Amino acid sequence: SKTLRLILGDQLNSKHSWFDKADKNNHYLIAEMRQETDYAPHHIQKVLAFFASMRNFAKSLEEAGHQVIYFHLDDKNNPQKLDELIEQVVKEGEFEKFEYQLPDEYRLDEQLKNISESLEIESKAYDTEHFLTEREFLKDFFKGKKTYLMESFYREMRKKFDILMDGKEPVDGKWNFDQENRKALKDKRLLRKPKLHPKDLSDIHKMIEKAEVKTIGEVDPKNFPWPTSREESLDVLDHFCKNLLVHFGDYQDALTTWDPYLFHSRLSFAMNSKMLSPLEVVEEVEKYWEGHRDEIDISQVEGFIRQIIGWREYMRGVYWAKMPDFAEMNFFGHDRKLPDWFWTGQTKMKCLSHSITQSLEKSYAHHIQRLMVTGNFALLAGIDPDELDQWYLGIYIDAIEWVEITNTRGMSQFADGGIVGTKPYVSSANYIKKMGNYCEHCAYNHKEKIGDKACPFNSLYWQFYERNREKLEKNPRIGMAYRTLDKLKNKQEILDQAESYLDKLNEL
Numbered sequence: 096s097k098t099l100r101l102i103l104g105d106q107l108n109s110k111h112s113w114f115d116k117a118d119k120n121n122h123y124l125i126a127e128m129r130q131e132t133d134y135a136p137h138h139i140q141k142v143l144a145f146f147a148s149m150r151n152f153a154k155s156l157e158e159a160g161h162q163v164i165y166f167h168l169d170d171k172n173n174p175q176k177l178d179e180l181i182e183q184v185v186k187e188g189e190f191e192k193f194e195y196q197l198p199d200e201y202r203l204d205e206q207l208k209n210i211s212e213s214l215e216i217e218s219k220a221y222d223t224e225h226f227l228t229e230r231e232f233l234k235d236f237f238k239g240k241k242t243y244l245m246e247s248f249y250r251e252m253r254k255k256f257d258i259l260m261d262g263k264e265p266v267d268g269k270w271n272f273d274q275e276n277r278k279a280l281k282d283k284r285l286l287r288k289p290k291l292h293p294k295d296l297s298d299i300h301k302m303i304e305k306a307e308v309k310t311i312g313e314v315d316p317k318n319f320p321w322p323t324s325r326e327e328s329l330d331v332l333d334h335f336c337k338n339l340l341v342h343f344g345d346y347q348d349a350l351t352t353w354d355p356y357l358f359h360s361r362l363s364f365a366m367n368s369k370m371l372s373p374l375e376v377v378e379e380v381e382k383y384w385e386g387h388r389d390e391i392d393i394s395q396v397e398g399f400i401r402q403i404i405g406w407r408e409y410m411r412g413v414y415w416a417k418m419p420d421f422a423e424m425n426f427f428g429h430d431r432k433l434p435d436w437f438w439t440g441q442t443k444m445k446c447l448s449h450s451i452t453q454s455l456e457k458s459y460a461h462h463i464q465r466l467m468v469t470g471n472f473a474l475l476a477g478i479d480p481d482e483l484d485q486w487y488l489g490i491y492i493d494a495i496e497w498v499e500i501t502n503t504r505g506m507s508q509f510a511d512g513g514i515v516g517t518k519p520y521v522s523s524a525n526y527i528k529k530m531g532n533y534c535e536h537c538a539y540n541h542k543e544k545i546g547d548k549a550c551p552f553n554s555l556y557w558q559f560y561e562r563n564r565e566k567l568e569k570n571p572r573i574g575m576a577y578r579t580l581d582k583l584k585n586k587q588e589i590l591d592q593a594e595s596y597l598d599k600l601n602e603l
C-alpha cells in the first residue's frame with residue numbers, strides 16, 4: 096500500500112533497514128520547519144548544519160532510487176508544523192499508511208503519538224536503529240535504584256557488544272583509565288590542525304535570514320566547517336583515529352586558549368544527526384587501535400569509547416527513564432537570571448569570556464568548558480536551570496534535548512538531586528588554574544578569595560556549600576568540604592564577598 100515515511104532532521108541514518116531496497120510504494124518525507132527552528136534560539140551554525148545535512152540526505156536517497164518529498168523552509172505550501180504537514184501530505188498524496196521512526200525527543204514523541212491517533216489511516220513506529228540499547232533498557236537495568244551508576248551500565252555495554260574485551264575480562268585488565276586522563280596541556284606543538292570541511296552554504300543562510308528566524312552566534316556561510324554528509328562525517332572519524340586518538344585521554348580535561356578542539360573528535364553532530372552510528376564509531380576506533388597498539392595507549396582509547404557507549408548511551412537511557420519530570424527538576428531551587436554576558440562573552444573572567452566567545456563563534460565547546468567553566472559558574476551562582484537549558488539547547492551544534500538536558504540539569508547542575516551524578520561538579524579557581532592557561536592575564540586573581548581582584552569562583556564556591564548545607568552535608572562524598580569550610584578563619588568575609596558578587600552578576 097502507498098506509504099508515507101517521515102524522516103526527522105536528526106534521523107539521517109542511511110543504514111536504516113528502511114533503505115535496504117527502493118520500493119515505489121514508499122515515499123520519504125523530509126521537511127525544514129519553523130516548529131524546529133523556533134522552539135529555542137538556535138546557533139546559526141546549528142540550523143545550517145541540520146538543513147544542509149537534511150538536503151544532502153534527501154539527495155543521497157534519491158540517487159539510490161527512493162522517492163523523496165522535501166519541503167524547504169521557504170516553500171509557499173510548507174505549513175511549518177509537523178501535524179499540519181503530515182495531514183496535508185497524506186491527503187494530497189492519498190497515502191494509505193503513515194510510518195515514522197521513534198523520535199529521541201519527548202516533545203516530538205508526544206506530537207507523533209497524537210498525529211498517529213488523529214490520522215484516519217494506519218500508522219506504525221519503527222526503531223531508529225541507531226543506539227545500542229532500546230529506549231527502556233536503562234530504566235529496567237536500574238529498576239528500584241535511586242542513583243543510576245554510569246560505570247555499571249558502561250561495563251554491561253562493553254560485555255554486551257564485546258568492545259575492548261579479552262574474553263570475559265576487560266582488555267589490559269582494567270575497565271576504566273579515568274585517573275590517567277587528567278593532564279593540562281603544556282606543549283603547543285602537540286596540537287593538530289582540525290579536519291574542517293569548508294563549503295558554501297550562502298543560499299541556505301540567505302533563506303534563513305529572509306525568513307527572520309531568530310538565531311544566535313556567528314558564521315561565515317561561505318566557509319561552513321562542519322560535516323554535513325555521511326562521507327564528510329566518516330572523514331572526521333578517520334582524521335580522529337589517525338591524528339587525535341593518540342592523545343585523546345591525556346588531554347580530555349585540558350583547558351586552553353590555544354585551540355578550541357584540542358584532541359576532541361568533533362563527532363557529536365555527525366552522531367546526533369545519525370549520519371554515523373555510535374557502534375560504528377567505537378568499532379572503527381577499536382580497530383584502528385588494534386593496528387597501532389605500540390603507538391597508542393589503551394587509556395586514550397578506553398577514555399573515548401567510554402564517552403560514547405558509556406555516557407552518551409547512558410544519558411539517552413536516563414532521558415527516557417525520567418522524562419517528562421526531568422525537565423522540571425530543580426533540586427536546589429535555583430532561580431537567578433542567566434547573566435547577560437552568557438550571550439555576548441563580555442565578562443572580565445577570562446575562562447568564561449574565552450569559553451563563551453568560542454561557543455558563539457564556533458557553536459562548539461568541549462566537555463570541560465561546558466562542565467567546569469560555564470556549568471560550574473552557573474551552579475555556583477544559582478542560575479535557574481530553565482534559563483540554562485535554553486542556553487545550552489541553543490548554542491551548541493550538537494544540542495538536542497535528550498543529551499542536552501541530561502547533561503545540563505543532571506551532570507552539570509545536579510538539579511536532579513543525584514540521579515546522574517553522585518555529587519555536584521563544582522570547583523574554585525584552583526581547578527581551572529590547574530587545567531590550563533585561562534587564569535593567565537585574567538582581570539581577577541585566582542589565588543584570592545576576598546577583595547576587588549578576587550576570582551569570583553573562590554567565594555562563590557564556599558557560598559554554594561554554605562547555602563546548600565541542608566541538602567549536601569550528609570552526602571558522604573561531600574562532608575570533607577564542610578569540615579574545611581567551617582575551619583576557614585575568614586569564613587564570614589568570604590560569604591559576604593560572594594553575596595556582593597551575586598548582587599552584580601552582570602558586571603563581573
Ligand code: FAD
Binds near residue numbers: 402410462463465
Ligand atoms: P569528544 O570529546 O570527542 O567525545 C566523543 C563523543 O562522546 C562525543 O561526540 C559525544 O557523542 C560523546 N560524549 C562525550 N561526553 C558525553 C556526555 N557527557 N554525554 C553524552 N555524550 C557524550 N553533548 C551533546 O551531544 N549534545 C549536547 O547538547 C550536550 N550538552 C552538554 C551540556 C553540558 C552542560 C555538558 C557538561 C555536556 C554536554 N554534552 C552534550 C556532552 C559533551 O560535552 C559533548 O558531547 C562533547 O563536548 C561534543 O564534542 P566532541 O564530539 O568533540 O566530543
